[in-house]
Amino acid sequence: MNNKPKTKLLTISLLCCGRPDTTERCLKSLMPIREAIDSEIQVIDTGCSKETRKIIEKYADEVFEFTWVKDFAAARNFQLDQANGKMFLYIDDDEWFLDTTYIIEFFKDPRCTEYNVGGYFQRNYLDFEGKEYEDTEVMRMCRVDPDVCFKGKIHEYIYPGCGNTMFMDARAGHFGYVYESEEENVKHSLRNIPLLIEMMDEEPDELRWPYQLAQEYKAIKYNKELLDLCTATYNKIADSKEEVDKKYRGSFACGIVIAMARLEMLDELMAFYEELKKKKNLFPLPMAKIAFYAAKVHFINDENDKCKAEIDYYLDVYEKVGKDIGLMFIQGGIFSNDTFNETNMNLMYCYAMTCGLRQGDYGPLVHYYRRITWNSKVVRLNRGFVMTLVAEAAKVGYKKEIRDVLNKFFTSEGFRNLLEKIIDEAVIDFDEEGLLNIKNAFKTTEGEKELNLFMDVRILEHQISSIESWDSFKQLLDILEAYAQLTVKWQRVHDSMFPSENPSFTLAQETKLGCDINDFIECESKDVPKALSYIKDMIGRRPVMNPAIGELADMYGRKQQLDALRAKNPVKFQEMYNLEEQILLQIAELDAAGQVDEAVATYQELIMAIKSTYGVETLHV
Incomplete structure (x- = not known):
């Protein structure tokens, strides 16, 4: 309990356990607040190294030592008791504020002390490069009242967490959930799981602990445990009228569906979804998350009308809830906060466009392709959509609606490479007319020159593979030489399309085959062992070309035999x-x-x- 006289407006505090690099980055990010607001920085040393302690003392107004007792709430309460500020804001030592503008604006407003609790957004990076991330609301601010405290040995929280609430539009970067290996991920969660189970036993009616335990199970893919936990907890509160239970109910229902999807229990998933639709006991946001999974099931089963119905519901909830930060916070939870993230939205757009193409309707294609976040650092598209788009191009050739979407694949090197990979995998299903149609589909696109050459390679491969017998070694060698020249020409255009400051050109398999053919032609009459080694390298480069390469090997062997007879x-x-x-x-x-x-x-x-x-x-x- 903190009854100290308040000499500051704000106390900014963090627990520190000895990470010098992340600690300094964290403390540096606090300095703009420290300089702009009547505030103090307090650091609780829970076992820092000498190096880290020196860094702390360089930035902190006060440093306190606390003996770690495997209880985060105990450490936070000690932290709170030292505060001299009317308001209390905390951050972890492996986080740092990306921008403090809104925090400063908030604390400069005289009304800031009217708020009981609040927080900001934790930006959890999903890779070490920081390309992908998820923003999650975290309650990290409170007014320092005598009855305020922290609860929970792990995943601690501010109690009572109610009253006037303000979430500041600020992000704290965090790499804490990115691991070098899956083993590290599991090790981290297995450290937390026993404590959460212990707290569940101590407080069986506190839903926060199974809620956090479910998150741990999901993170390490303990899917059966996730399903059992979420099912038991959901059933416990399925008919509760309490508002807090309704919020938790959505999270546990989503946990059930996530576990079922991972365990490939798709019939059970759809049956549970139908039950939820009848009961109408969830907020729209978690229902939209479950509709996302239902749409995926219908998509896989080619149930296009049913898939479109789920997409329509999902997008309707997005318009009504997804654009409202307040409603997202009220209705959301650990398994539904990402319902409308870029990846999920893009996938739903892909499902909608694919269902349209399957039914001969280009309307969804025209409507949704512009909504995909083509220019984001990381964009995931549904492969089924791209395959359907390519198949439609093979059928109809140039069509403006298809051309406009194909042109988007030249937004980035990654999209271009994905498109070429899927075309390459699909060519076996098309005849020469289909391949020519795909080539024509790229007319007037930014990648027309390269894709023309790319398709010319595939068309020539198709023609070569269609020849059952060769009249002569020269005939075979001439067409292989033409193939080699074409692949090298395509590779040059391919590499030049997305120039880089640090180019790391990687030859495609067809180009490697072309180079092998050129090397073979260069030495076939001079160095037989070397020529044979090049033929050996050719096998498997492009499976479609294996019969022709096999014929080359056979003919070259006979040629060597005849050359030996001629020499006698x-x-x-x-x-x-x-x-x-x-x-x-x-x-x-x-x-x-x-x-x-x-x-x-x-x-x-x-x-x-x-x-x-x-x-x-x-x-x-």
């Missing part, structure tokens, strides 16, 4: 070679005249003559 007696070999050509012409004439039996008999005599002399059936390759 060049004159005699040339005479027999010329004779074979003359007889082959005669056989062709007999066959053309309908004298098939005579042609076959003559051919068999020719084979026997060559075989008896050279041990092979033909001197041509």
Whole structure:
């Protein structure tokens, strides 16, 4: 209990346990507040190193030592008892404020002390580069009243957390939930889980603890445990009229659905969703999150009308709730706060466009493709949508509605590469007309030049794979040389389309095959072992080309055998070679005249003559 005279407007405090780099970044981010507001910075040392202690003393107004007792609430209450401010704001030492403008504005307003509690947004990064993140509201501010305290050995919270509330439009960056490995992630959660179970036993009616435990289970993919916990807790409060239970009920219902989806219990998921729709006991926000999963199930099952109905509901809730920060806070929870994040919104747009294409309706395509956040650092698109778009292009060729969407794939290198990868995987399903249609679909797009070459490679591969037999080694080598030149030309245009300050060009498999072919042509008459090694490298580069490469290997082997025979007696070999050509012409004439039996008999005599002399059936390759 803090009954100290208040000599400051604001106390900014943090617990510190010895991370020098993150601690200094945190403290530096507090300085604009410290300088602009009548405030103090207090740090509670729970076991810092000497290096970290020096950093703390450089920034803090006061430093207090606290012996760690494996109880965050105890440490926070000690922290709160030291405060000299009327208001109390805290942050963790592995966080830092990205911008303090709104915090300063709030505390400069004389009415700031009228608020009982409040907070800001924790920006949890999902990767070490900080490209992806989720913003979550965290209650980190309170008025320093005598009855205010913290509760909870872990995931501690301000009590009583009610009254006038203000969430400031400020973000605190946080990498604390990004781990080097899944083992580290599990290790972290397994440290927290026993404490949460212990608190559940101590306070069986406190929903906060199963709520936090569910979050831990989800993080480490303990899906069966997540399902059992959320089912038991949801059933406990399913018919409760208490407003707080309604908020928690949505989170546990979402937890059930998330677990079912991960466990591939899709029939059970849909049955539970139908039950929820009948009971009408959830806020619209968690229902929209569950509708997202229902839409995905219908999408997988090609149930387009049902999928569109769930999309319409989801987007309707977005308009009514998703754009209102207050409603999002009131109705949200750990499993529904991300309902309308960019990834989920983009996926729903993809589902809507795909369902339209499946039914021959381009309306959703025209309507929704502009809503996708093409220019974000990380954008996830549904592969089924891209595959459907490519299949439609193969069917109809150039069409402005398709062209406009395809053009968006040249917004970034990642989109372009995704598109090419999916086209490459799909070409086996298309005939030459379909491949030409895909090529034509890119007319007037920013990537027209590159995609023309990209498709020319696939069209030539299709043509090569369609040839059942080759007339000669030269014929095969000529078309492979043309293929090699085409792949190299495409690769150059591909690499130049998205120039980088630090280019790290990676050759595509078709280009590697083209380079192998060029290297083979360069040395096939000079260095047989090297030429054979290049053929070996070619196998598997492009599976569609394997039959032609196999034929190349076979013909090249026969060519080497004939070259060896020629070397023994060049004159005699040339005479027999010329004779074979003359007889082959005669056989062709007999066959053309309908004298098939005579042609076959003559051919068999020719084979026997060559075989008896050279041990092979033909001197041509």
